Amino acid sequence: AAGVIQSPRHLIKEKRETATLKCYPIPRHDTVYWYQQGPGQDPQFLISFYEKMQSDKGSIPDRFSAQQFSDYHSELNMSSLELGDSALYFCASSLGLYAEAFFGQGTRLTVV
Amino acid sequence: QKEVEQNSGPLSVPEGAIASLNCTYSDRGSQSFFWYRQYSGKSPELIMFIYSNGDKEDGRFTAQLNKASQYVSLLIRDSQPSDSATYLCAVTNTGNQFYFGTGTSLTVIP
Numbered sequence: 001a002a003g004v005i006q007s008p009r010h011l012i013k014e015k016r017e018t019a020t021l022k023c024y025p026i027p028r029h030d031t032v033y034w035y036q037q038g039p040g041q042d043p044q045f046l047i048s049f050y051e052k053m054q055s056d057k058g059s060i061p062d063r064f065s066a067q068q069f070s071d072y073h074s075e076l077n078m079s080s081l082e083l084g085d086s087a088l089y090f091c092a093s094s095l096g097l098y099a100e101a102f103f104g105q106g107t108r109l110t111v112v
Numbered sequence: 113q114k115e116v117e118q119n120s121g122p123l124s125v126p127e128g129a130i131a132s133l134n135c136t137y138s139d140r141g142s143q144s145f146f147w148y149r150q151y152s153g154k155s156p157e158l159i160m161f162i163y164s165n166g167d168k169e170d171g172r173f174t175a176q177l178n179k180a181s182q183y184v185s186l187l188i189r190d191s192q193p194s195d196s197a198t199y200l201c202a203v204t205n206t207g208n209q210f211y212f213g214t215g216t217s218l219t220v221i222p
C-alpha cells in the first residue's frame with residue numbers, strides 16, 4: 001500500500017540558509033500534519049492542512065511557512081536556518097480530521 | 113499543563129508479561145485517541161486508535177478509553193523483545209491538533 005512520502009530523507013544546510021521539505025500524502029488523504037522532533041523529544045506539532053487550507057498552527061516559528069497544494073502534497077519552507085532547527089521533521093496524513101494519521105519516514109535536517 | 117501526559121519511563125517487563133502504558137489528556141472535548149510505536153530514528157507507527165469509551169482489542173494489544181477520567185491506556189499482552197520501543201500517546205483535541213505525549217520507553221527483557 002502507498003505510504004506517506006517525504007523528501008529529501010536527509011538534508012544538510014548551513015546557518016542562515018533556506019530549506020524546503022516536501023510531503024506527499026497517502027492517495028485520497030486530504031489532511032497533512034507537520035511535526036518537528038528533536039533528539040530524545042516527543043514530536044512537536046508545527047502546522048496542519050485540511051483540503052488545502054491551514055487547519056491549525058502549533059509551535060511553528062515565523063521563519064517557517066507551509067502550504068498544501070492542489071494535488072494535496074505539502075511543502076514546509078524554512079528560512080534563516082538556525083542550529084536549533086536540526087531535527088527530524090515528520091509529515092503525516094489522514095483522511096479527514098480526527099482520523100488516524102500515518103507518518104512518513106521523516107526528513108533529517110542538520111544545520112551546521 | 114500539557115495537552116497529553118504519559119507515565120514516565122523507562123518501563124521494563126520480562127518477556128511474556130503484560131506491559132501497561134497510561135496516558136491522560138487535558139481537553140475534555142478530545143475525540144480521537146491513538147497509540148504509536150516509535151523505534152529510535154524511525155517514524156511513529158500507528159498501533160491502535162480508539163474513539164469510544166471502553167476497550168478495543170487487536171491481537172496482543174488492547175486500548176482502553178475512559179473519557180470521564182480523561183485517560184487512555186495500552187496493554188500489550190505476551191510482550192516480546194520486538195515490542196521494545198517508545199510508545200507515544202496522541203490525542204486529537206477540539207482544535208483539530210494532533211498532540212503527542214512525551215512517550216514511554218518500553219524494554220522487554222528476554
